[in-house]
Amino acid sequence: MPNLPILVIGGGPAGLEAARGIADLGYNAILVDKAEFLGGTPISADYAAITPDMRNTEEAMNEMIEKVTDNPLVDIRLNTIVTASEGEAPNLNVTLKNGKGDETINVGSIVVATGFQHFDPGKETQMYGYYEYDDVITLVDAERMLKAGDFVRPSTGEKPKQVCFIQCVGSRDRQIGNFWCSKVCCGIATKEAIEIRHLLPDCRVFVFYIDMRMYGFWEDELYWKAQEEYKVNFIRGIVTEITQRGDTVVVKGEDTTMGRPMEVPMDVVILSVGMEPSEGTKEMSKIFDIPLESHGFIETIGGALNTVETQVPGVFAAGATTGPADLEDSISTGGSAAMKSCAFVRKADLKLA
């Protein structure tokens, strides 16, 4: 009798890596995604290039996608959501719902890879004016323009002469209840800053930050590169208000390095929005009865020494499902979850044998 299949929920980087890993170990994976395509947020949110490699996102994700679509051990279900679960691993009956109706599948283990959602700056409307001013956009809006190869002022369609990023929007923020640092926004903003300077050599680009969290090799591969090769201006400062004057947006705050107030007109302001648990992540926590940790992501057990195992036996989590994660994190935890879910199914089979 073949092993019971392992259900991987979410077809982003972590889920793709988990499904491929499960198949490479000779186990069966069922990979579901609510979207009609694989690739997850990098594809649905139109990322131009991945961080820090600066490689075309579609090309990079397609390479991962091909490894599961060409794989006889991976059963892919698109436009599909998980609506219910009964029993306990290794004998779970999970209900999937798609356009054709409901189907219940019997699976031995679960990998939840339902990821994150971008912080909605509407929650801070008064401060940053995202929904008031056309020229105040997010990291994600900027990616979309960069992917199209045409970075313009949304209000006029003209090329901007002065652009800034505001870091930590929706992160490190007690007032809105998002206590965590979203980990990747410093790297992504810096990557976009490089892309803008590459596309528009006459446009000045500023990054207003609290700390530049360019850990590991991001330090020289992105941060120094941005400063030295691309002349991006990093300014340690706190932005307190964004207003409009004439046809420009004005950023007000304090340059905390120089210790003086600042008021700078900008053609485009990019809000570096952070990561929050996605609706799918919250939903899966309910369906599989997985406890959340204090920030609202799925909790793994064993602290730093156990990055993918949840409190529910046989149910694992990977990628930004468990907290802010960069691409490397998602790939590594996806791979680790593949290992642990297969080991779980194997152990169950040995007991039955």
Next chain:
Amino acid sequence: MPNLPILVIGGGPAGLEAARGIADLGYNAILVDKAEFLGGTPISADYAAITPDMRNTEEAMNEMIEKVTDNPLVDIRLNTIVTASEGEAPNLNVTLKNGKGDETINVGSIVVATGFQHFDPGKETQMYGYYEYDDVITLVDAERMLKAGDFVRPSTGEKPKQVCFIQCVGSRDRQIGNFWCSKVCCGIATKEAIEIRHLLPDCRVFVFYIDMRMYGFWEDELYWKAQEEYKVNFIRGIVTEITQRGDTVVVKGEDTTMGRPMEVPMDVVILSVGMEPSEGTKEMSKIFDIPLESHGFIETIGGALNTVETQVPGVFAAGATTGPADLEDSISTGGSAAMKSCAFVRKADLKLA
């Protein structure tokens, strides 16, 4: 015929996780370490508590160690080094050397988990005076005292009244050729600052930093906790010189937030030394002919989308072998390397069958 065993080199967190994962998947692991014990740097360097969990290091590592020592599929070889390799995976003949002599083993795949070494501040003697002044110590020296439960001024044996950490020693430093950020030192210094304040409530603790890279949940779990519960003083500043005056050490530099020069007497100065590739990592790169990346760590292929595969087929790398890594990174890449090495051996077996 059983699968060829997988050789895991290095018994730190990444290697322990890899060996246990391989065994959990039903494959054979041979785990070698040059030391006479398992646990890697957290044990050999006497870490007091792991970051960010603040859990006793020995207790945490023993939990991981037990999972391999009690495992019939893991063959543990201590006091053992790898001296040579012949052939190609899945048919590698690797020479191990221990007190009894040489032995050649036939293995199907390799996981290199030989980790990092701490930056030697002697390389910056003139600036920080590590070898000149008794009261200038490193993060590692501080761990050792904290583990013993007795944090004192080395020069007098008395309890210090004023202690500071200096961040980025041996990291982010072009002059010494270490271009990278070592990723974990901000978290570890903050953890130690909390431990010192806990042990010595009358001692003032300062952290001089460039950026506090408290990514993800470290933000509130360590950084805010240190500031608010433990009253640790974080000062954005650049330290240019350490001298001695009377029986105190004087830290000179610039407080870059206040924009003024500073000159502060300290009873103990702790240098937050960064990570460099270990001698073992450099040695394994030579023996297995694995290319290094630009910073001198082992290179993985495929950028962010492939965190453990090296350019040599069947040879994988995990933990700080490939660059600065926190504990979570080491555990996730250890798990992922287990998956990929088993998948490699499985594929080779299928071809033979």
